[in-house]
Amino acid sequence: MVNPLISDRDVDFLLYEVFDAPALCSLPAFADHGRPTFDLVLQNSRRFAREVLFPTYKAMDAEPPRLENGRIVLHPLWHKIYPQLVALDVIAASRPYAAGGQQLPLLVTTLASTYLMAGNLNAAGLVGLTAGAAHLIEEFGSDALKQDFMARMYRGEWTGTMALTEPQAGSSLADLKTRATPTGEGHYRIKGSKIFISAGDHNLTDNIVHMTLARIDGAPAGIKGISLFAVPTRRWQGSTLVDNDVAVAGMIHKIGWRGGPSLALEFGERDDCHGWLVGEPGRGLSCMFQMMNEARIMVGANGVSTASVAYHQAVLYARERLQGRPPSVKADASRPPVPIIEHADVRRMLLRQKAIVDGGLALLAVTALQRDLAGHSTTQHERHRAGLLLDLLTPITKTFPAERGFEANALSLQVHGGYGYSSEFLPEAWLRDQKLNSIHEGTTGIQGLDLLGRKAVADGGAALSILTEEIEQAVQKASAAGVFPAACTRLREAMARIAELTMQLAQKGLAGDVEGMLLHSADYLELLSIVVVSWLWLQQATVATQQLGQDQGDADSYQGKLCAAQYWLATELPRVSHLIDLCRSGEDSYARMQPAWF
Amino acid sequence: MKILVTAKRIPDPGQKIKLKGNALDLSAANWQLNQFDEYAVEAALRLTEDGAAPATRQGAVTVASLGPADVQQQLRSALAMGADKAIRVEAKDEELDAVIVAKTLEKLVRRDQPDLVLMGKLAADNEGNDVGQRLAALLGWPQATFACSIQVVDGGKALLVGREVDNGVEIKKVRLPAVVTVDLRIIAPQAVKNGRTAANFAYPEGPRYASLKGIRAAKDKPIEALTLSGLGVSTALQVKTHGSELPPARQAGKKIASVHELVEKLRSEAKVL
Numbered sequence: 001m002v003n004p005l006i007s008d009r010d011v012d013f014l015l016y017e018v019f020d021a022p023a024l025c026s027l028p029a030f031a032d033h034g035r036p037t038f039d040l041v042l043q044n045s046r047r048f049a050r051e052v053l054f055p056t057y058k059a060m061d062a063e064p065p066r067l068e069n070g071r072i073v074l075h076p077l078w079h080k081i082y083p084q085l086v087a088l089d090v091i092a093a094s095r096p097y098a099a100g101g102q103q104l105p106l107l108v109t110t111l112a113s114t115y116l117m118a119g120n121l122n123a124a125g126l127v128g129l130t131a132g133a134a135h136l137i138e139e140f141g142s143d144a145l146k147q148d149f150m151a152r153m154y155r156g157e158w159t160g161t162m163a164l165t166e167p168q169a170g171s172s173l174a175d176l177k178t179r180a181t182p183t184g185e186g187h188y189r190i191k192g193s194k195i196f197i198s199a200g201d202h203n204l205t206d207n208i209v210h211m212t213l214a215r216i217d218g219a220p221a222g223i224k225g226i227s228l229f230a231v232p233t234r235r236w237q238g239s240t241l242v243d244n245d246v247a248v249a250g251m252i253h254k255i256g257w258r259g260g261p262s263l264a265l266e267f268g269e270r271d272d273c274h275g276w277l278v279g280e281p282g283r284g285l286s287c288m289f290q291m292m293n294e295a296r297i298m299v300g301a302n303g304v305s306t307a308s309v310a311y312h313q314a315v316l317y318a319r320e321r322l323q324g325r326p327p328s329v330k331a332d333a334s335r336p337p338v339p340i341i342e343h344a345d346v347r348r349m350l351l352r353q354k355a356i357v358d359g360g361l362a363l364l365a366v367t368a369l370q371r372d373l374a375g376h377s378t379t380q381h382e383r384h385r386a387g388l389l390l391d392l393l394t395p396i397t398k399t400f401p402a403e404r405g406f407e408a409n410a411l412s413l414q415v416h417g418g419y420g421y422s423s424e425f426l427p428e429a430w431l432r433d434q435k436l437n438s439i440h441e442g443t444t445g446i447q448g449l450d451l452l453g454r455k456a457v458a459d460g461g462a463a464l465s466i467l468t469e470e471i472e473q474a475v476q477k478a479s480a481a482g483v484f485p486a487a488c489t490r491l492r493e494a495m496a497r498i499a500e501l502t503m504q505l506a507q508k509g510l511a512g513d514v515e516g517m518l519l520h521s522a523d524y525l526e527l528l529s530i531v532v533v534s535w536l537w538l539q540q541a542t543v544a545t546q547q548l549g550q551d552q553g554d555a556d557s558y559q560g561k562l563c564a565a566q567y568w569l570a571t572e573l574p575r576v577s578h579l580i581d582l583c584r585s586g587e588d589s590y591a592r593m594q595p596a597w598f
Numbered sequence: 599m600k601i602l603v604t605a606k607r608i609p610d611p612g613q614k615i616k617l618k619g620n621a622l623d624l625s626a627a628n629w630q631l632n633q634f635d636e637y638a639v640e641a642a643l644r645l646t647e648d649g650a651a652p653a654t655r656q657g658a659v660t661v662a663s664l665g666p667a668d669v670q671q672q673l674r675s676a677l678a679m680g681a682d683k684a685i686r687v688e689a690k691d692e693e694l695d696a697v698i699v700a701k702t703l704e705k706l707v708r709r710d711q712p713d714l715v716l717m718g719k720l721a722a723d724n725e726g727n728d729v730g731q732r733l734a735a736l737l738g739w740p741q742a743t744f745a746c747s748i749q750v751v752d753g754g755k756a757l758l759v760g761r762e763v764d765n766g767v768e769i770k771k772v773r774l775p776a777v778v779t780v781d782l783r784i785i786a787p788q789a790v791k792n793g794r795t796a797a798n799f800a801y802p803e804g805p806r807y808a809s810l811k812g813i814r815a816a817k818d819k820p821i822e823a824l825t826l827s828g829l830g831v832s833t834a835l836q837v838k839t840h841g842s843e844l845p846p847a848r849q850a851g852k853k854i855a856s857v858h859e860l861v862e863k864l865r866s867e868a869k870v871l
Contacts, residue, residue, distance in 0.1 A: 089810035102810040
């Protein structure tokens with residue numbers, strides 16, 4: 001058996017049984033599409049990921065890019081897969097026809113992209129970055145920039161990056177120093193250093209457009225002084241591309257995502273780096289948030305994909321690897337050894353991975369669905385509601401697959417035993433890859449602050465109320481179907497207590513104790529993540545129960561869903577109460593701890 | 599060049615086979631296009647285009663299938679790859695045999711007059727490998743089976759077809775119109791030469807992946823719906839399925855102490871001596 005990367009059955013289950021993707025086609029934006037189109041899109045991603053991308057993964061992990069004469073040289077396999085990836089038109093899949101896209105719902109394209117990520121995350125990452133960068137220009141750029149940059153990026157002729165981070169200002173963008181000097185000729189001269197720029201240089205395309213944050217001369221300090229620029233590696237001089245003074249200052253030697261380069265870039269060493277303003281001066285960060293939010297969901301998709309490919313590898317291994325005998329016949333050496341999947345503890349490890357992977361995939365789907373509804377619903381009320389829920393879910397969708405995915409990836413390695421702890425087997429590579437997801441595009445710590453400090457308390461907790469409504473609906477459906485009654489009660493109670501807790505913490509913040517309010521933001525993020533994923537498991541279990549009752553489809557897959565749901569609700573939901581207590585108590589050990597005491 | 603390509607849907611060969619009683623249970627089957635038919639679609643597209651980007655086409659590719667309405671999904675998949683139109687003849691899988699399929703195709707060919715019928719060498723479900731041969735006989739056309747290369751010659755009036763045979767590759771010249779069934783290697787980067795595509799042009803290995811633009815375009819391409827009775831094909835089955843069963847599970851191996859014992863067991867248990 002070969003690794004399916006992502007289970008087709010699980011994706012179809014989410015799209016067609018849980019979230020009703022074809023219903024989106026009643027919205028004018030998606031009226032052209034239907035299930036036949038969605039199925040072809042998925043079929044393409046599945047096959048391309050399995051036949052073309054996955055076979056390149058190990059070789060690209062083993063031989064990272066090289067920095068030669070100031071330029072990055074990629075693994076030769078990149079040159080084989082990139083043109084094929086571009087030919088699929090996936091870069092602009094979800095963008096409007098007018099921008100050169102195919103106007104597909106994100107619910108479909110996001111799930112389709114998980115196959116590509118699970119097959120080879122570096123290749124899929126380059127597509128995602130380019131799409132996000134081009135989308136910034138589409139949304140905020142001038143017509144000239146759209147024609148010069150965006151169209152070429154959506155066609156894959158050029159690629160894109162996000163150039164935010166600077167050596168002295170990692171996550172703290174308020175401190176960034178890169179400067180932009182007006183030239184009076186419609187562009188700016190850019191000067192500064194950036195670091196950790198993924199795909200910041202390569203030899204795949206003629207050009208790379210860096211979406212760069214910088215301060216226009218004389219701009220105020222802090223966030224308000226930051227503007228967004230499109231800065232290409234090469235710029236037009238007449239009809240030829242000439243060097244635009246963007247130099248590779250160094251390459252990061254990463255432990256994961258090793259197929260693609262992450263670079264330190266130097267803009268304007270020779271004072272000859274031209275950049276073009278995107279959006280209004282001083283609005284750079286708010287523009288950039290569009291790309292960052294997209295990137296955060298992409299990180300979540302990557303977390304799920306990286307955990308999924310490792311989970312499927314572990315299942316395949318556990319079915320084939322013969323070792324030991326069940327406890328009941330342990331003493332009987334004449335009995336043949338059994339596949340390790342026969343051992344209860346191995347099944348525990350596999351089911352835990354499944355609970356995380358399928359739960360994460362559902363989280364990704366529900367988040368992508370909110371993006372579609374927020375952008376394209378026909379009423380302002382529905383768009384607003386979906387937008388609020390999307391805002392609340394984004395830090396969770398970014399973090400849950402990263403943190404729990406890392407746990408799942410470690411379990412996949414564990415299932416492989418001593419072999420898993422060797423580089424001959426793939427699980428260690430995926431474990432290394434996964435670790436980045438809790439770091440890039442806002443660390444887990446930052447996501448916790450974002451969730452509690454902004455998203456949960458915005459508009460008097462409006463988003464949390466919407467989540468409560470959604471959970472109530474799911475609980476009612478589950479109760480009607482007789483699914484996990486104890487979990488239904490627990491989930492309902494949890495939401496009531498979370499609303500109360502959030503109000504209490506918000507009041508603490510309003511009273512001036514912001515530090516006290518945010519002290520347990522990481523626990524709060526974990527708490528809400530468990531609740532949201534439990535909600536999604538309850539929905540999946542309800543559908544699976546109904547389908548089994550009607551003798552519909554693949555019984556094995558529904559039984560698997562029910563066991564995974566049972567496992568998740570039995571092992572994780574009880575932790576909610578404990579986490580609420582912890583957040584409420586204001587437990588202050590690390591608040592009091594002094595640097596010298598460590 | 600007008601090409602008719604056949605496209606059969608089959609259950610995913612990677613899926614575990616399920617039985618209900620003594621019949622195949624295909625209720626949870628994942629249907630897909632027979633891989634050899636997909637190779638035939640790819641070969642037909644290569645015969646009608648120039649390999650450049652954007653490619654210019656000369657000729658038309660029609661894809662035909664027999665089956666229930668669901669088969670449209672496999673036909674759309676071929677249209678998304680680039681075929682121009684499709685024909686679906688309404689039928690239930692269990693009410694078809696190779697004779698009915700071949701006679702149906704004969705009617706379509708007589709009606710539409712293609713220059714070439716391209717087919718997979720067999721369908722990977724029952725591995726029948728006889729529809730192409732039957733069709734050629736019904737039409738009285740030349741046939742070349744197991745094609746691993748196709749070259750258009752004589753100003754488009756004939757094909758040089760490389761056939762995979764037991765002791766190598768046999769090159770046959772067939773005049774058109776003809777029936778050609780294709781083997782795996784027809785999708786090698788330079789297996790198809792139409793005389794227009796640059797001689798050094800190399801396709802990526804394998805059948806192409808549809809682009810999203812192709813998928814969207816496929817939605818608006820015509821799928822003609824026909825019936826067996828409308829075409830005047832008799833629906834009497836000449837091949838009947840009496841039952842299906844899984845092969846017996848393999849017995850565990852045994853270690854044997856001596857050659858003598860081996861000979862004994864080959865004689866008494868395996869009964870091969």
